[in-house]
Amino acid sequence: MKKQIQIQDHVLLLKHKKLDDKALEGLLNKYNISPKQLPKVYKKDPALREIEDVKAGDIIEIERDSPTANKTKFYRVVVDG
Amino acid sequence: MQEYIYKKVNSIKFSFFSPEDIRKMAVAKIVTPELYDKEGYPVDGGLMDIRLGVIDPGLRCKTCGSKLKECMGHFGFVELARPVIYLKGANVIYDMLKSTCRECSKILIDENTRQKYVEKLGNSSRKAIAAMIKEKTKNVKKCPHCDAKKYSVKLEKPTIYFENDKRIFPIEIRARLEKVSNEDLRLLGYTPEAARPEWIILTNMLIPPVTIRPSITLESGERSEDDLTHKLGDIVRINQRLFENINAGAPEIIIEDLWDLLQYHVTTFFDNTTASVPPARHRSGEPLKTLTERIKSKEGRFRHNLTGKRVNYSARTLVSPDPQIELGEVGVPLEVAMELTTNERVTSWNIDRLKEFIKRGPKNYPGANYVIRPDGKKKKITDETVESLLEELQEGYIVERHLMDGDVCIFNRQPSLHRMSIMCHKIKVLPGKSFRLNPSVCTPYNADFDGDEMNMHIPQNEEGRAEAEILMHVQHNIITPKNGLNIIACIQDSITGAYLLTREMEFQREDAIELLLSIGWNDFSNFPKTKTINGRQILSALLPKDFNFIGYNMLHKEDEKEGMVVVKNGQLGKGIVDRAIIGKESGDLLRSMYIQYGPEKTLKALSNISKLGIKIVTNYGFTTGLVDTDVDEKIFIEINKLMDEALKKVDEFIEEYKSGKLEAYPSKTLRATLELKILEVLNKARNRVGKLVAENSSKDNPTIIMASSGARGNELNLAQIAGSVGQQALRGERINRGYDGRALPIFRKNDLGAAPHGFVRNGFKQGLAPYEFFFHAMTGRDSLMDTALRTPKSGYLYRRLANALQDLRVEYDKTVRAASNEIVQFCYGEDDIDISKSEAGSINVKKIIREAINK
Numbered sequence A: 001m002k003k004q005i006q007i008q009d010h011v012l013l014l015k016h017k018k019l020d021d022k023a024l025e026g027l028l029n030k031y032n033i034s035p036k037q038l039p040k041v042y043k044k045d046p047a048l049r050e051i052e053d054v055k056a057g058d059i060i061e062i063e064r065d066s067p068t069a070n071k072t073k074f075y076r077v078v079v080d081g
Numbered sequence B: 001m002q003e004y005i006y007k008k009v010n011s012i013k014f015s016f017f018s019p020e021d022i023r024k025m026a027v028a029k030i031v032t033p034e035l036y037d038k039e040g041y042p043v044d045g046g047l048m049d050i051r052l053g054v055i056d057p058g059l060r061c062k063t064c065g066s067k068l069k070e071c072m073g074h075f076g077f078v079e080l081a082r083p084v085i086y087l088k089g090a091n092v093i094y095d096m097l098k099s100t101c102r103e104c105s106k107i108l109i110d111e112n113t114r115q116k117y118v119e120k121l122g123n124s125s126r127k128a129i130a131a132m133i134k135e136k137t138k139n140v141k142k143c144p145h146c147d148a149k150k151y152s153v154k155l156e157k158p159t160i161y162f163e164n165d166k167r168i169f170p171i172e173i174r175a176r177l178e179k180v181s182n183e184d185l186r187l188l189g190y191t192p193e194a195a196r197p198e199w200i201i202l203t204n205m206l207i208p209p210v211t212i213r214p215s216i217t218l219e220s221g222e223r224s225e226d227d228l229t230h231k232l233g234d235i236v237r238i239n240q241r242l243f244e245n246i247n248a249g250a251p252e253i254i255i256e257d258l259w260d261l262l263q264y265h266v267t268t269f270f271d272n273t274t275a276s277v278p279p280a281r282h283r284s285g286e287p288l289k290t291l292t293e294r295i296k297s298k299e300g301r302f303r304h305n306l307t308g309k310r311v312n313y314s315a316r317t318l319v320s321p322d323p324q325i326e327l328g329e330v331g332v333p334l335e336v337a338m339e340l341t342t343n344e345r346v347t348s349w350n351i352d353r354l355k356e357f358i359k360r361g362p363k364n365y366p367g368a369n370y371v372i373r374p375d376g377k378k379k380k381i382t383d384e385t386v387e388s389l390l391e392e393l394q395e396g397y398i399v400e401r402h403l404m405d406g407d408v409c410i411f412n413r414q415p416s417l418h419r420m421s422i423m424c425h426k427i428k429v430l431p432g433k434s435f436r437l438n439p440s441v442c443t444p445y446n447a448d449f450d451g452d453e454m455n456m457h458i459p460q461n462e463e464g465r466a467e468a469e470i471l472m473h474v475q476h477n478i479i480t481p482k483n484g485l486n487i488i489a490c491i492q493d494s495i496t497g498a499y500l501l502t503r504e505m506e507f508q509r510e511d512a513i514e515l516l517l518s519i520g521w522n523d524f525s526n527f528p529k530t531k532t533i534n535g536r537q538i539l540s541a542l543l544p545k546d547f548n549f550i551g552y553n554m555l556h557k558e559d560e561k562e563g564m565v566v567v568k569n570g571q572l573g574k575g576i577v578d579r580a581i582i583g584k585e586s587g588d589l590l591r592s593m594y595i596q597y598g599p600e601k602t603l604k605a606l607s608n609i610s611k612l613g614i615k616i617v618t619n620y621g622f623t624t625g626l627v628d629t630d631v632d633e634k635i636f637i638e639i640n641k642l643m644d645e646a647l648k649k650v651d652e653f654i655e656e657y658k659s660g661k662l663e664a665y666p667s668k669t670l671r672a673t674l675e676l677k678i679l680e681v682l683n684k685a686r687n688r689v690g691k692l693v694a695e696n697s698s699k700d701n702p703t704i705i706m707a708s709s710g711a712r713g714n715e716l717n718l719a720q721i722a723g724s725v726g727q728q729a730l731r732g733e734r735i736n737r738g739y740d741g742r743a744l745p746i747f748r749k750n751d752l753g754a755a756p757h758g759f760v761r762n763g764f765k766q767g768l769a770p771y772e773f774f775f776h777a778m779t780g781r782d783s784l785m786d787t788a789l790r791t792p793k794s795g796y797l798y799r800r801l802a803n804a805l806q807d808l809r810v811e812y813d814k815t816v817r818a819a820s821n822e823i824v825q826f827c828y829g830e831d832d833i834d835i836s837k838s839e840a841g842s843i844n845v846k847k848i849i850r851e852a853i854n855k
Ligand SMILES: [Mg+2]
Pocket: B447, B448, B449, B450, B451, B452
C-alpha cells in the first residue's frame, strides 16, 4: 500500500489554518484594512494543499517561530495562481 | 504663496512622429541656413526664426507672443529633399528588410503559419511572437506569397543597406515599408498607430526650438552659436543644395553624393559619437556636442544636471583632530568663515550691531559680504558701496555676515549611510586650513585623519537653524537608533586615562583641584574635604550629584565582584572605569545618564570625562613601545617550550593520521579532522603565549594597560609580537596553494607539517623567516584584495536595501506598513520593541526592577 505523505505533519512546515468568516471579519476590522493590503499566498502553494476548500480571498493564519517573540501569528490572503 | 497642481500620471506612451505629425506640430518651415540679416535680426524661415521662440530679451515670440523665459519655444521642421535614415532605427529597418518580401512586402511565412500567429496575438507576449517569426523567416529562399526570390540583405554600419551586394537607397526602402500591412506589423511586434517602420526613415525633420540651443554673445560683441545650430545649419544647407540639384536635373552621382552628405549630417546631429562615423568637428578640431552627447555619460543631462546637484553656502576641506574642542563644535578655518555667510534680518534691536559688520565689510573679520533688500535684490559690500548701503539699511533688510563662534552648521562625511553621518555642530573659528574635530565624534562619521575630507553646510533661515540645532545636534545623536546604545563615547587615550585614574591614582587635594581646573571644571561644592583624594573621587566630581548607577566593567567576566562599578549619589564608590563603562556601544554609564539627565548634560559629562582622561594620560607621560613586550629570559624559555610542545603535538597527529590511528570527528573526513586538530593545537598555543606574556608583565606596562582598559590592543596582539604570529589562513584553511604538492620549493613534497602550510612560529619582534614572511604576505595580500573588492559590492547592496525599505513605517496599531498601506509585519519586530529605545535589542528588566525598588 502506498503511504500518503502529509506535508502538514512535517516539522519544517509552519502551521497553516484557514480563518472562518468571523475571524476574517475581526482581522480586517482590527487593522482597518481590505484583504488587498495583506501579504499574499498562492492558491497552489503546497502548504495549502491539505487545507480543504481554499479559494482566492480566503485568509490563512500562519503560526511562525520568531527569534524575538517565540511564536507569532502571520496572515496571508489567498490569490489565484 | 506658490500654487501647486496635483495630478497623477496614469500612463506614458512612447511613439514615433509620423511625417504628418511633424508637419502639424511644427510652427515654421525652415528653408534657409541663414541665421540673421544685416541688422542682426533673425531671418524668417531661418534657424533662429522668432516663430521658434526667442533668446533676445527685447523680442517677443511670433507664435505665442510671450517674452524670453516665458515662451519655452516651438518646433520647426525641414522638408528633406530625399529621405534619410534615422540612425538609432537602422537595426529595426534591417530586421524589417530581412523578414519581409521585397516585392509584395508581406512577411516571409506561409499563410497558414501566419494565421496561427495572428490567433496567438491576443494571448501571448508580442515580443516572443515577433522573435519566433523572425527566426522562421531566416532560412526562407523565396516569398511564399508571390514567389519572388529572397535577396540577402546586408547593413553596412551605420546606415547603408545592400541587397545582393547592390545598394538600396532609403527612398526604395521606405516605399517597401509603406506597403507592409498593419496586421503584419503587429505580428512583428509593432503598434502601427504609434510607430510604423517607414517613419524611421525621415522625410520631414523636426528642428528643435531656439530656446534649447541659445547663442551666446561673446565679450567682443560677436555671436557664437550653439553646436546644435551649427549642425542644423549644415543639414539645411545641404538639403537646399540637394533640392537645387534635383530640380536642375543634375547627374545621379552628384545627387547621391549630396544625399550621403545629408545622411551624414543628420546622423551626426542625433549622435556625434557613432562608431564608424567620423565625428563632426568645430574649426578648432573639437568634436561638436549634439543631441545624444547632451544626455549621455557623466557630463550629460541626467548624471550632471538632474541626479547631481551642487549647493551654495557649503564648504569642504580636510579634517584634523583637536581633542580640546567640544564634541558639539567644529573648528572652521578663518578663510572659510569669511567666505561663507549666515544671514540676519535687520530689526530695530540689532541694526546698530549689523551696521558694524557692514562697516568692516568682506575683508575684515567679523564682517559681512552681502546685503539683501526686501525686494530680493542682493548687493555686494565693496569699498564703493559701503557708504550707500549703510545709509539705506533699515528694518526688513537682510545682512549676510561672516560665520562666528556659536553659529550652527551641518557637518557631513560621505558615504552618508546612517543619520549620524550628518549632524549639527556649533562653529568655532580657528586659524589653519582644516576642519577641526573632536576625535570622539569620529565614530558616528566613520572618519579618520589620514586625508579624509568633510562637508559643511550653513542653514540660511531661522527654520533651518532651529531644525538643525533641535533635531540634528551631536548631543541628540549620542544614542544610535541601530541598537539603542551610545555611539559617541570615550575612545583610546580617554579610556586609558580614566582607567589609570580609577584604578590606583591618588592626589594631594591641591593637585586634584588643579587637575580639574585644567579641564575647565570649577564646581567643587561636593568635593571631599580630605587631604588626599583618590582617582574615583576626582571622576565623581564630573558626575551629576544625584546619579545612581550600577555597571559591569571588563573584569566582570572573570571576577564578578571586582567587575562591579557602583555610583551612589554621584560618588563612584568602587570599580575600575574602562571601555565597558565609558566606551562606545557598551558604555552603560553614558546611556543611563542620557536617560536620566538628557542629551545636553550627557554630552557635557562625556566631554569632561574624555578631557580628564586625556589630561591624566598627558601628566602620567603615557607612552608605548616595543620594550613593553620584552619578557624575562625565564618566560621566553617557557614560551618556546609551549610552542615546541604544540609543534610536537602536530607531528604526533600527522603520525597518527598516517598510521591510520586518528579518529575522525563526526561528519568529517580523516584529512579534515587532522586539519582541524592541527589548527586547534596551534591556536591554543598562541593564546597561551598571549596570556603568559600578559600575566608576567608588570601592571604598569603601558601596552598591558591599554589592553586591559580596552583602549587599544589585546592579548592576541601581544602574543603575535612576543611569541608567535601564528597560523596564516586562506579561505579558512591552512595554506595549500602551490605546485607539486608544496607551497614553496624549500619544503618536502606532501609534507603535512605546520611550517610548510603557513604556520609562522616566530613573533614580530624576533623577526620572520623568509618563508614565514612570504606566507604572511600571502594572507595580507588576500585580505587587501578582499576589502578592495567587497567594499563597492556591499555598498551597493546596502544602498539597494535602504532604497527598498525607505518608506516602511510603524503605524499606531503597531503594524509595519509600506507606502500604500499594505501590511508588511503585523507587529513591529514581532515583539513590539522599539530597538532605538532598547538596550541592544532587549529590555533590561533587572535594571527596571532595581530602579523601581530604589525609588
Ligand atoms: Mg580615512
